[in-house]
Structures are given as C-alpha cells and as structure tokens.
Amino acid sequence: xxxxxxxxxxxxxxxxxxxxxxxxxxxxxxxxxxxxxxxxxxxxxxxxxxxxxxxxxxxxxxxxxxxxxxxxxxxxxxxxxxxxxxxxxxxxxxxxxxxxxxxxxxxxxxxxxxxxxxxxxxxxxxxxxxxxxxxxxxxxxxxxxxxxxxxxxxxxxxxxxxxxxxxxxxxxxxxxxxxxxxxxxxxxxxxxxxxxxxxxxxxxxxxxxxxxxxxxxxxxxxxxxxxxxxxxxxxxxxxxxxxxxxxxxxxxxxxxxxxxxxxxxxxxxxxxxxxxxxxxxxxxxxxxxxxxxxxxxxxxxxxxxxxxxxxxxxx
Numbered sequence: 209x210x211x212x213x214x215x216x217x218x219x220x221x222x223x224x225x226x227x228x229x230x231x232x233x234x235x236x237x238x239x240x241x242x243x244x245x246x247x248x249x250x251x252x253x254x255x256x257x258x259x260x261x262x263x264x265x266x267x268x269x270x271x272x273x274x275x276x277x278x279x280x281x282x283x284x285x286x287x288x289x290x291x292x293x294x295x296x297x298x299x300x301x302x303x304x305x306x307x308x309x310x311x312x313x314x315x316x317x318x319x320x321x322x323x324x325x326x327x328x329x330x331x332x333x334x335x336x337x338x339x340x341x342x343x344x345x346x347x348x349x350x351x352x353x354x355x356x357x358x359x360x361x362x363x364x365x366x367x368x369x370x371x372x373x374x375x376x377x378x379x380x381x382x383x384x385x386x387x388x389x390x391x392x393x394x395x396x397x398x399x400x401x402x403x404x405x406x407x408x409x410x411x412x413x414x415x416x417x418x419x420x421x422x423x424x425x426x427x428x429x430x431x432x433x434x435x436x437x438x439x440x441x442x443x444x445x446x447x448x449x450x451x452x453x454x455x456x457x458x459x460x461x462x463x464x465x466x467x468x469x470x471x472x473x474x475x476x477x478x479x480x481x482x483x484x485x486x487x488x489x490x491x492x493x494x495x496x497x498x499x500x501x502x503x504x505x506x507x508x509x510x511x512x513x514x515x516x517x518x519x520x521x522x523x
Contacts, residue, residue: 234249235249235426249426250425250426253425253426254425257367257370257371257425258367260366260370261363261366261367261370261371262363262366263302263307263308263362263366264298264299264302264308264316264358264359264362264363264366265359265360265362265363265448267298268295268298268355268356268359269359269448269451269452271291271294271295272291272451272452272455272457273451273455275287275290275291275455276454276455276456276457286340286341286342286343287340288338288340288341288342288344288345288350288352289342289343289344289350291350291352291355291457292342292344292350292351292352292355293344295352295355299313299316308362308366309365309369311365311492312362312365312366314492315358315361315362315364315365315488315489315492316355316358316361316362317358318361318488319354319357319358319360319361319362319485319488320354320355320357320358321354322357322392322484322488323353323354323356323357323358324346324349324351324353324354324357326357326392326395326396327349327353327354328346328347328348328349329395329396330395331347331348331349332347332348333399334461335460336458336459336460336461337458337459337461338350338353338457338458338459339456339458339459340456353458356452359448360441360445360481360482360485361485361488361489363441364441364485364486364489365489365492368489368493371423371424371425372423372424373421373422373423374421374422374423374429375419375420375421375422375434375497376419376420376421376422376431377418377419377420378419378434378497379415379416379419381487381490381491381494381497383415384415384483384486384487384490385487385491387408387411387412387415387483387487388483388484388487388488390404390408390411391408391480391481391483391484392484394408394480395477395480405476405477405480408480409476409479409480412435412479412480412483413435416434416435416438416483417435419433419434419435420432420433420434421433421434421437438479438482438483438486439475439479441482442475442478442479442481442482443475445478445481445482446470446472446474446475446478449470449474449478450469450470453467453470454467
C-alpha cells in the first residue's frame with residue numbers, strides 16, 4: 209500500500225511539473241508578443257482560478273439543471289433527497305481526491321448550519337417554498353438547501369487560497385463579527401420590526417470602505433476594493449439563484465404561476481449575506497489578518513520565490 213501511495217504521489221508530481229513547464233513556455237511566448245498577450249495570458253489564468261474556486265458551487269448548479277431535465281419523476285428516491293446525497297458524496301470525493309482542504313470542508317459544514325437555520329425561518333414565514341417532497345428534511349426544508357449556502361463559503365475559502373489574499377486597512381474581526389450578527393439578526397427581525405437594511409448598508413460601507421484586497425493571478429499582485437469584490441460575487445450568486453428557481457428547486461411566491469426573473473433588488477440581500485460568508489471564512493484566517501493589521505505582513509511588499517500560477521494542491 210505504501211508503494212502504491214508513493215507511485216500515486218510521483219504521478220501527481222510529474223503531472224504538476226509538466227503543467228508548470230507548459231505555462232512557462234506560454235508565458236515566454238506571451239512576453240515576446242507584447243503587453244496584450246501577457247494580459248490575455250493572465251486573464252485566462254484568472255478565469256481558470258475562478259472556475260477552480262467555484263468547483264463545489266458549479267457542481268451543485270450543474271446538479272440542479274441535470275435533475276430538473278432528466279431526473280425521473282416516479283423514482284423511489286425523490287429529487288431533493290438525491291441532491292442531498294449527491295452533495296454529501298461530492299464532499300467525500302473532493303476530500304478523498306484532495307481537491308478540497310479540511311478547512312474548506314469545515315467552512316461548508318458551518319455554512320450548512322447557518323443556511324439551514326435561516327431557511328427554516330424563511331420558509332415558515334412564506335418568503336419562498338420548496339414545491340417537491342423529500343424524506344431528508346428539517347421542517348419544510350430539504351437538507352440539500354444548506355449546501356447551496358455552503359457553496360458561497362466554499363468559493364470564498366478556495367478563492368482566498370488560490371489567489372493568496374492579502375489585505376490593506378482591514379477592519380478588526382471584532383467589528384466584522386458585530387456587523388455580521390446585526391445582518392443575520394435583521395434577516396429574521398425585519399418580518400416583525402422595521403427593516404434596517406439601509407442602516408446595515410451604511411455600516412458595511414463604514415466598515416469595509418477603505419479595505420483593499422491584494423490578489424495574485426500569476427507572479428504579480430493586483431488589488432481592488434474589497435467592497436467591489438463583494439458586489440461582483442453577489443451578482444453571480446443572484447445569477448445562480450435564478451438558475452435555482454428556473455429549475456424549480458425552490459420558488460418565490462411571484463413564481464408560482466410561471467418562472468420570472470428574481471428581482472434585481474435581491475442583490476442587496478445577497479451582498480449582506482456575502483458579509484456573513486466572508487467573516488466566517490476570515491475567522492479561520494484570523495492569524496494572517498492580525499499579522500496584516502499589525503504591519504508584519506504588508507500586502508504591497510510581498511515577494512515569492514518561483515511563483516506558480518496554477519491552483520495550489522490541496523493539503
């Protein structure tokens with residue numbers, strides 16, 4: 209067994225170094241062609257890393273479409289239960305193949321709990337419904353729904369690692385946690401009290417307005433406002449939500465008589481949810497954030513030996 213493990217490791221190492229050599233050759237070709245070719249090469253790698261970060265989320269959205277199109281209606285196992293078991297199987301497979309780290313699996317477990325708790329309340333007050341039957345459910349909430357929330361946490365955790373995030377003027381985790389608790393509470397309380405969403409948007413701007421995230425696609429660090437990153441991710445979550453309602457995995461009251469686009473106003477809710485998602489992941493990186501805030505790890509002064517553009521292998 210030990211020999212087989214060594215052989216497998218050696219094959220992965222050869223494959224890895226082959227990809228590195230190929231990328232080095234493409235990079236050299238791009239430099240000879242000029243700045244436009246270098247930019248295109250980096251843009252391609254940006255897309256590759258983003259796709260790799262979306263691995264779990266992409267698989268889940270793919271399952272929604274596949275089961276909507278081909279899953280037999282008279283199957284002994286309901287569609288929702290199949291989605292739940294498929295999500296669990298994917299997690300086991302990703303961990304077994306080392307395509308996901310233990311930290312990322314922990315993030316998914318945390319998000320499953322946070323998301324399921326919110327789902328129980330939101331379905332009880334009629335915000336949306338799950339129109340199909342299932343055995344694996346809590347209340348009226350099929351268990352696969354927690355994994356849909358977990359996709360967001362999985363993406364942030366994987367992107368953090370793949371793009372090697374560093375931060376400038378990042379708020380304290382205490383401030384971030386307080387803001388997250390207020391946002392989470394408002395998701396419940398606004399059904400009985402005035403909606404404080406506008407106040408929360410102002411607090412988000414105040415908390416993260418000066419924060420920059422530094423990320424590396426290949427050998428050079430780029431930077432962007434962290435709030436812009438939140439907004440861009442919220443847009444893609446909104447698109448994924450439209451995919452979910454289109455495949456009838458869940459429905460809003462306005463969609464009971466036929467599918468319609470999820471209102472653009474939902475982007476605000478997803479932006480706020482992004483803050484909760486981000487803070488949960490950031491808590492797992494608290495030591496790095498503390499080093500950044502203390503100035504021991506300034507983002508603008510980072511240098512790496514033999515930078516690799518490829519998605520780093522999972523531990």
